[in-house]
Amino acid sequence: MRGGVSASRVFMPPGPWRTLFEFLRERFPHVPEHILEARLARGDIVDGAGMAQRADKPYQAQGWLWYYREVPDEAAVPFELKVLYRDDALIAVDKPHFLASTPGGQYLRETALTRLREQLSMPEISPMHRLDRETAGVLLFCADPDKRGAYQSLFQSRQVQKEYEAWAPWRADLALPLCRRSHLLAVPGRFVMQEAPGEPNSETHIEVQARQGEWAHYRLRPTTGRKHQLRVHMNALGITICNDRYYPIDQAMDLDDDLSRPLQLLARAIAFPDPFSGQIRRFESELELQGPTTVSASR
Template identity: 55%
Template sequence: MSQRTAPIPARHGVTPSFLQLPAGDWPDLFSFLLERFAHIPAKTWRSRLEKGEVFDHLGRPHSLASPYPANRRIWYYRETEQEVIVPFEADILYRDTRLVVADKPHFLACIPGGRHVQQTLLTRLRSQLDLPALTPIHRLDRETAGVMLFCVDPACRAGYQMLFQSRQVQKEYEAIARFDQSLVLPRIHQSLLREEPGRFVMREIAGTPNSETRIELLAQRGHWGRYRLLPHTGRKHQLRAHLAALGIPILNDPWYPRLLGDKAADDFSAPLQLLARAISFTDPYSGKTQRFTSARRLDWPDAD
């Protein structure tokens, strides 16, 4: 077994996490865990160790009395306290021996992270389809709905990811945002995007562009427009940052044009009006031209 191979299987669709332990003289593993994960209550680690839910590099369970195994790797399953249930389901658009294509709902994170573990699209699909080795080929923001690709066969993942890296995948998005009659459309918007240090958001700054989006107006209703967005690059929050920079931030965006912060975890009343409408590519293994389209829709806001 290689050092990177997990000695324990996925559980409820969640693959185990690991930690490489440093050299040190902690009296026991429990003492180290309390210091290393100070944000996690001591009772949580005590319970995990008492139940044998922390494992050594060979997959053997540690106990509360286990000495500190310096320079070894431990494995465990990530958990969150009182994880909020996301009451929306993904639809399966396509499945074969290499690919699963899902139509992701708003509010559902793609992969485990932070306060989201069970309530993620990857975890749900692994359990629902009995595919513990399923992995995402690309990402969508938690707030964004629409088409997302997953790889069934780990040996094929690199081939699909190469399509994204070499920009051989055509992605089409839709958004509802404020209508500005002074904005000339269609247009190609290019800018240099950088993440603000210590913050979650991206900002445009002066310099050679590293992001590009084609923006088209599909329809207008009062003060609002429905836009088609065709990204040529795939920077973090690119579409959200680009429209905000043009003065037409996407409806219900909590992060742009200014940092407002997260809503309550169980507030599903105002989804971000951004949808990954379609994705097209030539399959590197079958040679078949593939196009997958979301069946979801964005809702126009009230007239006022």
């Protein structure tokens, strides 16, 4: 592991390549040749024994190569990742808005997992669940690989209780509290979800905590964990969460982050029965939503 980032690997199948470089050039066509050459020259691509590989090395099939993924010009997230709790098995953090939970796509070092591994010098840390990059709040990690399975099973068996807060428009004609159930599907070719006909696979309990003019402070309690579930359910009710750039899905989306207008969605608390002690564990965020003062003009 380097700088909190785990190595990735690629298998070398039988093929016509004469040299290792020929294989890499075809396997990673999106990477410019000079970057591949530089990474080989630096020793950033190794075999299973950790030996640095050369570009002109004869290709040998049925082996693995290990490498460290790079994201050029990765934008920094200027917000703190605070550790709320830590013991030998669990770590709870307050993830800020705009910080991805785990590496993926265009985010590698600016993620909660990478930061935490580097900050605590603990490469074995692994995520228990995830939050959207735009969502802030409590995020759990496991510090003991041998105990991760037991904690992970709590999520799979729905023994984990999650509480969220959100600012969204007030609707006088909406009878609250309510429970929204629907069938969620991914929109083909896009990073969004939609409600569709079918057996419900998502459920969210929604209630109002306070009202401020045309806006309301909502409490959301999901019993399932579908991608973008809270955002889709709120949008379907006509109360799209403040500063949501993805919903409604037919709106023109600005792909550039506006750090002054974070999504007004916070993972306030998480609770579950500890599989080893039997005690109820509860972790609560110390962050606060800014509320309607950061609502975009289009909302």
